Amino acid sequence: MKLYHYVHCPFCLRVRMVLGLFGIRYESIVLPYNDEKTPIDIMGVKMLPILTDGHFKTNESLEIIKHLDSNDVLKLRTLEGLEEFKQLENYLNQLGSNVHSLAMPYWIYTKEFDESSRKYFQEKKEIKRGPFSELVKRKEEFILALQKDLKELENQLNPFYGASTLRIYDIMIASHLWGMYVVPEFQFSTKIHDYLQKVGKECHFDYHKDFWS
Numbered sequence: 001m002k003l004y005h006y007v008h009c010p011f012c013l014r015v016r017m018v019l020g021l022f023g024i025r026y027e028s029i030v031l032p033y034n035d036e037k038t039p040i041d042i043m044g045v046k047m048l049p050i051l052t053d054g055h056f057k058t059n060e061s062l063e064i065i066k067h068l069d070s071n072d073v074l075k076l077r078t079l080e081g082l083e084e085f086k087q088l089e090n091y092l093n094q095l096g097s098n099v100h101s102l103a104m105p106y107w108i109y110t111k112e113f114d115e116s117s118r119k120y121f122q123e124k125k126e127i128k129r130g131p132f133s134e135l136v137k138r139k140e141e142f143i144l145a146l147q148k149d150l151k152e153l154e155n156q157l158n159p160f161y162g163a164s165t166l167r168i169y170d171i172m173i174a175s176h177l178w179g180m181y182v183v184p185e186f187q188f189s190t191k192i193h194d195y196l197q198k199v200g201k202e203c204h205f206d207y208h209k210d211f212w213s
């Protein structure tokens with residue numbers, strides 16, 4: 001089994017968390033962000049995560065998770081058609097937008113990037129979000145919006161999201177938030193930090209493992 005991924009990408013983190021949760025061995029391939037050829041050769045489009053497992057190959061995180069979780073331990077198959085699932089996806093889109101505006105200018109200086117992949121990432125992302133220098137100036141605005149969304153989240157934790165056991169929702173939430181740990185101006189509340197660490201622990205998750213081991 002091979003996973004092609006980016007370290008900062010929340011959709012890739014989902015898959016790494018699930019692989020860790022189930023203790024599945026796999027080959028971890030962190031692609032440089034400016035490598036267009038590898039994903040296009042495998043899937044016809046530049047989008048990660050890509051999981052290949054024999055004849056199985058896909059670049060949709062939730063499809064990958066269904067493949068890995070055939071017994072539906074995480075309840076993805078059960079929950080995905082429900083209105084509450086759509087609501088959580090909408091919530092994560094909103095939250096993710098603030099996370100991206102805050103974290104992207106810092107992600108490009110983590111070990112995942114070199115000079116050329118940093119330039120490629122920044123140029124591509126600035127088309128949608130505007131100059132990173134402007135995003136950095138607006139950080140207070142993004143932090144306030146994110147804190148508001150996180151207060152809402154705190155009320156749902158019991159200790160997992162609306163449940164006493166880990167489900168797909170927790171994987172989706174934790175993977176969208178984890179990248180905020182690299183933003184120096186930001187601090188999680190103790191409750192959210194403890195929640196993220198609890199999810200991370202169950203999933204034997206180590207964000208920068210590919211560079212440290």
Ligand SMILES: N[C@@H](CCC(=O)N[C@@H](CS)C(=O)NCC(=O)O)C(=O)O
Nearest residue numbers: 009011046047048049059060061062
């Ligand atoms: N629906 C996909 C979304 C994956 C996705 O958006 N991946 C982004 C990284 S976070 C990507 O590969 N973007 C490539 C690019 O923009 O160059 C999933 O759930 O896996």
